[in-house]
Amino acid sequence: MPHLTSTEIAGRIEDLYGAPLATLDAHVQDQPPGMLSALLGMHHDLAFAERSIAVHRDRLAQLVQPGQDIGGHEVSHVLDCARRLVEAVAVRDIQATTVSAVLQSLSRVSPPEPAPATTASAVPAPPARPASATQGR
Numbered sequence: 001m002p003h004l005t006s007t008e009i010a011g012r013i014e015d016l017y018g019a020p021l022a023t024l025d026a027h028v029q030d031q032p033p034g035m036l037s038a039l040l041g042m043h044h045d046l047a048f049a050e051r052s053i054a055v056h057r058d059r060l061a062q063l064v065q066p067g068q069d070i071g072g073h074e075v076s077h078v079l080d081c082a083r084r085l086v087e088a089v090a091v092r093d094i095q096a097t098t099v100s101a102v103l104q105s106l107s108r109v110s111p112p113e114p115a116p117a118t119t120a121s122a123v124p125a126p127p128a129r130p131a132s133a134t135q136g137r
Helices: 006-017 021-028 035-063 071-104 131-135
Strands: none
Touching: 006 021, 006 035, 006 071, 021 035, 035 071
8 A cells, every 4th residue: 555645644634624734734833732733743744754755865866876986984874874764764654654544534524503593482480379379378
């Protein structure tokens, strides 16, 4: 199963909450932590991992260009870059799997319909007691 990208996750969050991501980010700043802040945090981590993958992949390609000599000093850089790339891929895979599972478990619910307005009927007054019943006391 291919992992969803941060762009696809953003779209699913926007669909779920019915607002653009920027609006949701601003809204969550004024709210206590909840599901929306958790989803946005996972999306942020996923996007960061994707950017990290791109940076380390490009750097690794630069280090191992054809025709370039790789000495002892460069080998340590290649290995370090490859390690960081693997870590970024692992983080991306975990974040994508987790946020996908959470989003799959959620669904958008329509707001509750307002209760039908009832006319406030006057509460009937209690029946008057007969005068004979109140005089004998």
